[in-house]
Amino acid sequence: MRRMTARPANAHQARLLRLLRDGGPNSRAQLGDQVELSRSKLAVEIDRLLQTGLVVADGLAASRGGRRSHNIRLAPSLRFLGVDIGATSIDVAVTNAELEVLGHLTQPMDVREGPVAVFEQALAMAAKLRASGVAEGFDGAGIGVPGPVRFPEGVPVAPPIMPGWDGFPVREALSQELGCPVMVDNDVNIMAQGEQHAGVARAVRDFLYVKIGTGIGCGILVGGEVYRGTNGSAGDIGHIQVEVDGRPCACGNRGCLEAYFGGSALARDAENAAREGRSAQLAARLEETGELEAKDVAVAATAGDAVALDLIREGGTRTGQVIAGLVSFFNPGLVVIGGGVTGLGHTLLAAIRTQVYRQSLPLATGNLPIVLGELGPTAGVIGAARLTSDHLFSPA
Amino acid sequence: MRRMTARPANAHQARLLRLLRDGGPNSRAQLGDQVELSRSKLAVEIDRLLQTGLVVADGLAASRGGRRSHNIRLAPSLRFLGVDIGATSIDVAVTNAELEVLGHLTQPMDVREGPVAVFEQALAMAAKLRASGVAEGFDGAGIGVPGPVRFPEGVPVAPPIMPGWDGFPVREALSQELGCPVMVDNDVNIMAQGEQHAGVARAVRDFLYVKIGTGIGCGILVGGEVYRGTNGSAGDIGHIQVEVDGRPCACGNRGCLEAYFGGSALARDAENAAREGRSAQLAARLEETGELEAKDVAVAATAGDAVALDLIREGGTRTGQVIAGLVSFFNPGLVVIGGGVTGLGHTLLAAIRTQVYRQSLPLATGNLPIVLGELGPTAGVIGAARLTSDHLFSPA
DNA sequence: CTACTTTCTCCTCCTCCAGGACAAAGGTGG
DNA sequence: CCACCTTTGTCCTGGAGGAGGAGAAAGTAG
Numbered sequence: 126m127r128r129m130t131a132r133p134a135n136a137h138q139a140r141l142l143r144l145l146r147d148g149g150p151n152s153r154a155q156l157g158d159q160v161e162l163s164r165s166k167l168a169v170e171i172d173r174l175l176q177t178g179l180v181v182a183d184g185l186a187a188s189r190g191g192r193r194s195h196n197i198r199l200a201p202s203l204r205f206l207g208v209d210i211g212a213t214s215i216d217v218a219v220t221n222a223e224l225e226v227l228g229h230l231t232q233p234m235d236v237r238e239g240p241v242a243v244f245e246q247a248l249a250m251a252a253k254l255r256a257s258g259v260a261e262g263f264d265g266a267g268i269g270v271p272g273p274v275r276f277p278e279g280v281p282v283a284p285p286i287m288p289g290w291d292g293f294p295v296r297e298a299l300s301q302e303l304g305c306p307v308m309v310d311n312d313v314n315i316m317a318q319g320e321q322h323a324g325v326a327r328a329v330r331d332f333l334y335v336k337i338g339t340g341i342g343c344g345i346l347v348g349g350e351v352y353r354g355t356n357g358s359a360g361d362i363g364h365i366q367v368e369v370d371g372r373p374c375a376c377g378n379r380g381c382l383e384a385y386f387g388g389s390a391l392a393r394d395a396e397n398a399a400r401e402g403r404s405a406q407l408a409a410r411l412e413e414t415g416e417l418e419a420k421d422v423a424v425a426a427t428a429g430d431a432v433a434l435d436l437i438r439e440g441g442t443r444t445g446q447v448i449a450g451l452v453s454f455f456n457p458g459l460v461v462i463g464g465g466v467t468g469l470g471h472t473l474l475a476a477i478r479t480q481v482y483r484q485s486l487p488l489a490t491g492n493l494p495i496v497l498g499e500l501g502p503t504a505g506v507i508g509a510a511r512l513t514s515d516h517l518f519s520p521a
Numbered sequence: 522m523r524r525m526t527a528r529p530a531n532a533h534q535a536r537l538l539r540l541l542r543d544g545g546p547n548s549r550a551q552l553g554d555q556v557e558l559s560r561s562k563l564a565v566e567i568d569r570l571l572q573t574g575l576v577v578a579d580g581l582a583a584s585r586g587g588r589r590s591h592n593i594r595l596a597p598s599l600r601f602l603g604v605d606i607g608a609t610s611i612d613v614a615v616t617n618a619e620l621e622v623l624g625h626l627t628q629p630m631d632v633r634e635g636p637v638a639v640f641e642q643a644l645a646m647a648a649k650l651r652a653s654g655v656a657e658g659f660d661g662a663g664i665g666v667p668g669p670v671r672f673p674e675g676v677p678v679a680p681p682i683m684p685g686w687d688g689f690p691v692r693e694a695l696s697q698e699l700g701c702p703v704m705v706d707n708d709v710n711i712m713a714q715g716e717q718h719a720g721v722a723r724a725v726r727d728f729l730y731v732k733i734g735t736g737i738g739c740g741i742l743v744g745g746e747v748y749r750g751t752n753g754s755a756g757d758i759g760h761i762q763v764e765v766d767g768r769p770c771a772c773g774n775r776g777c778l779e780a781y782f783g784g785s786a787l788a789r790d791a792e793n794a795a796r797e798g799r800s801a802q803l804a805a806r807l808e809e810t811g812e813l814e815a816k817d818v819a820v821a822a823t824a825g826d827a828v829a830l831d832l833i834r835e836g837g838t839r840t841g842q843v844i845a846g847l848v849s850f851f852n853p854g855l856v857v858i859g860g861g862v863t864g865l866g867h868t869l870l871a872a873i874r875t876q877v878y879r880q881s882l883p884l885a886t887g888n889l890p891i892v893l894g895e896l897g898p899t900a901g902v903i904g905a906a907r908l909t910s911d912h913l914f915s916p917a
Numbered sequence: 918c919t920a921c922t923t924t925c926t927c928c929t930c931c932t933c934c935a936g937g938a939c940a941a942a943g944g945t946g947g
Numbered sequence: 948c949c950a951c952c953t954t955t956g957t958c959c960t961g962g963a964g965g966a967g968g969a970g971a972a973a974g975t976a977g
Binding site: 162163185188190191 | 964965966967972973974975976
Binding site: 558559560561562565584585586587588589 | 933934935936941942943944945
């Protein structure tokens with residue numbers, strides 16, 4: 126089960142591996158244009174990488190007017206496991222070394238059942254993927270969990286929505302089970318990295334990824350790197366106050382953003398609206414299922430339900446208020462809105478945009494795109510795979 | 522006039538120069554303990570630095586049980602100029618290579634008079650310092666201006682409180698006049714760097730420096746480096762909204778933090794209180810001078826005036842509200858309160874602390890000190906000098 | 918078939934740098 | 948005062964890192 130994947134011996138090799146990961150197979154000559162190394166040194170390092178098996182020579186490329194080049198690519202047998210643990214669902218995917226998703230499973234789950242049960246499920250899903258033939262073993266795994274993480278140790282700290290996880294040695298436990306290196310991070314951070322690797326944030330180095338799921342969180346990228354803060358709790362914007370003496374929040378405070386918006390708040394508000402007879406459509410749905418979810422509001426909104434649209438707009442305005450403040454403070458080059466909000470999509474985005482553009486400094490918003498994430502549920506698993514590949518593709 | 526100061530030839534030399542700057546004179550052996558270099562390589566690099574004249578051998582140190590060591594120190598003739606341009610005053614100082622202040626001048630000034638007049642004044646102050654004998658010439662200069670700066674070019678962009686400065690080539694113009702390299706940054710950023718170099722933030726890598734002067738701004742340090750954002754406007758927190766449909770602000774919006782607090786707002790509120798007869802003390806002062814300044818409120822507060830104390834507490838609460846949000850978002854290891862608030866000091870600090878500790882996430886505030894800056898008005902000039910020394914002490 | 922381009926390999930030479938040997942210069946205890 | 952220790956600094960050698968020229972290999976264009 127245990128795979129001994131080689132590691133690059135120096136920074137040059139690490140650099141080359143990342144170039145091959147992000148740019149796909151390439152010739153020695155083309156790689157030489159992207160690094161500041163002489164041809165001879167480059168050849169030496171690539172030979173060494175070939176010897177370790179991390180990269181392979183893979184046929185000849187078409188001529189570009191001269192001798193045809195040998196393609197160099199990352200070993201096609203490399204496999205990364207990406208796991209995204211949300212509050213209510215779990216995503217597991219297998220990627221190749223270029224972080225292309227080869228297989229992806231999603232299942233509902235309740236994070237409050239605790240780490241043991243959740244990881245049992247995650248490992249079962251991984252086994253299922255392996256049985257399907259996309260992987261024989263894993264060279265590395267990345268995990269996102271819905272709470273703050275002490276990143277170097279890979280241990281959740283004081284996670285509000287998953288109390289049973291506090292201090293559970295996620296990294297060590299999973300590394301044992303999987304027999305490969307494991308990296309653990311906040312789920313918002315891995316989604317942000319996913320959008321940076323393969324989504325809308327490809328060319329941007331300083332940006333914010335705002336995830337609106339059950340709760341609301343924010344991934345912060347500074348110079349292309351995740352910023353995690355002193356305790357790993359950076360980006361925890363769900364409990365920023367938006368109303369003095371406002372609604373009570375589950376965290377014990379009052380007036381938090383999450384008391385007004387996010388999957389939980391939205392479902393609760395929709396149920397109230399249904400019970401009070403303000404929306405026939407939501408009431409009908411409530412009748413059917415006994416309770417409402419954020420998804421139901423999205424469906425109702427798409428069908429034109431005025432109450433549902435109002436709820437989304439109001440939530441977007443609240444969220445926009447907070448984002449406006451963060452934009453003034455952080456002056457990002459891009460704001461990505463992601464999370465389980467497909468369907469809420471453009472109504473929500475419009476409300477957020479209106480609020481941010483009205484409220485932030487002109488200099489900060491002048492050239493600021495605010496867009497929806499383009500990867501949807503794969504953002505997390507791609508980001509998780511990237512996290513572990515960043516680790517493996519760095520000098521040992 | 523022009524000084525051709527040598528630059529380090531490589532990263533090792535740069536590292537050594539910074540060690541000598543931050544740790545003072547030192548022996549080869551002690552330096553060797555702080556860098557990962559062999560003794561021989563270290564000796565070579567130090568010899569080269571000695572040849573350039575950037576460092577000098579400076580006598581023998583006391584024995585520590587064996588052969589006495591030769592002290593190595595930065596050239597004692599090196600001089601940096603630090604300039605801190607505020608909204609209403611200008612600070613100019615001269616430091617040696619260890620960034621110790623050798624001479625410091627402060628004068629009132631109105632930034633709206635435009636860059637030409639202001640720099641004429643700054644250069645006159647620098648000349649006065651030179652005439653006093655603390656410097657013969659300058660090896661580098663750092664300037665802080667009260668507005669966003671496009672850092673690589675050293676040009677202010679769209680500064681709200683100093684419209685005449687937009688696009689003025691500060692770096693180039695001053696470099697011409699002074700005959701040395703010049704670095705330009707936002708004044709809040711240089712103050713933050715000052716506190717990091719020689720003040721309360723010495724050991725902290727991720728922190729926020731909140732300056733409450735005429736307006737309110739924030740310096741952001743990530744991993745020990747200033748974060749400036751995509752347009753150089755990061756940290757502009759004075760126009761974060763604290764009240765929906767609140768007081769009109771000079772920026773055209775409503776409910777901004779600066780509409781409620783900061784030197785301008787405080788002076789205005791104090792004048793209103795005086796006119797409405799709510800504070801005899803402030804009214805008396807208004808009678809004397811015709812208008813009130815933030816300073817007058819500080820004096821009244823120290824004397825126990827209830828209205829003045831209330832104004833400060835209220836402003837601190839508003840500011841604390843904003844900081845609380847930033848703390849949740851950024852999870853800093855330290856928050857420093859600085860700016861022209863000496864006197865408001867502990868009343869203000871208490872109000873800010875109360876609000877932040879009440880309102881931010883426990884994980885983010887658990888071990889978070891919120892303290893006053895300890896350098897006062899020298900923070901800016903030291904930070905400015907450090908900015909330019911960071912530049913000079915990096916490979917050419 | 919010739920001329921030219923591109924890609925890749927091989928070889929030489931130079932610099933960087935670690936670490937051992939050793940010299941210099943002090944202290945300590947008899 | 949001398950033998951022996953510690954600390955500091957210098958010198959030397961060998962090995963690894965790396966740049967760049969020469970040229971072979973393999974293609975295109977005419």
